[in-house]
Amino acid sequence: MSKTQSITIPDEVVMSKMYIIRNQKIMLDEDLAELYGVETRRLNEQVRRNKDRFPEDFMFQLDETEFSDLKSQNATSSWGGRRKLPNAFTEHGVLMLSSVLNSKQAIKVNIQIMRIYTRIREMLLKHKDIFIKVEQFEKQMMKQDEKIELLFNYLSKFIEKDEQPRTRIGFRTEKEE
Missing domain, CATH: 1.20.5 (Single alpha-helices involved in coiled-coils or other helix-helix interfaces)
Structure with missing residues (x-):
């Protein structure tokens, strides 16, 4: 596969990485980093460099209880090696990530995520x-x-x-x- 060719991610995989926390649909920093093909620390680094673009209704950090509940809900301990609690990005925060991550894959995946959010909203309204x-x-x-x-x-x-x-x-x- 050439460098210009990007990986296609099934919608089901993207949707499985969406959670509801604080009555909002969110995606975690490490899940987004995986989808974008970057390291979690690099994604968070870009977010820190562009703090003004991520107000609390775009991104927030999970508290211990939320993180613990999320881990037990998914019956996984794969998040055990984290030093910091994960950042949670709302739909607007995910959209804003496209302005700070410039890779072709990040842009493509971001468009896919926005389309999925739109389909979910349409389905709920329908x-x-x-x-x-x-x-x-x-x-x-x-x-x-x-x-x-x-x-x-x-x-x-x-x-x-x-x-x-x-x-x-x-x-x-x-x-x-």
């Missing part, structure tokens, strides 16, 4: 009505569950009363007295 209906259905089911529970509570009270001996009323024969 199926928004389904999400709303599922939410409404879940609320109805919760109400039904409450009604069923109330019904069972009433039934259990009737069953408890049936177990107690009843006093007989009405006419009795001489043998029964």
Whole structure:
């Protein structure tokens, strides 16, 4: 393979490196570095040199709990050798990376990532009505569950009363007295 030819990365591989943290879709610095074909420290070096381009809504550093949760969620210890907590890049941060990384592969992968983000957003908007209906259905089911529970509570009270001996009323024969 020549130097001008770039590696094609399947969309599934890129999508597997997207996580949701702090209610945002993010990608980690080491995953992006791997996709771009650069070392993680080089990627972070470029980010540090261009700090003004990466406000907190573009990039933030994971805290210990988030990092630990992410590692356990992925059941991997491959991140164990890090000295610093990883940087997390939001969609805008990934887009900004293209302005600080100039390799052809980085630009190509960045375009691919942006297309994937767009497809995800379109898919969510396209199926928004389904999400709303599922939410409404879940609320109805919760109400039904409450009604069923109330019904069972009433039934259990009737069953408890049936177990107690009843006093007989009405006419009795001489043998029964």
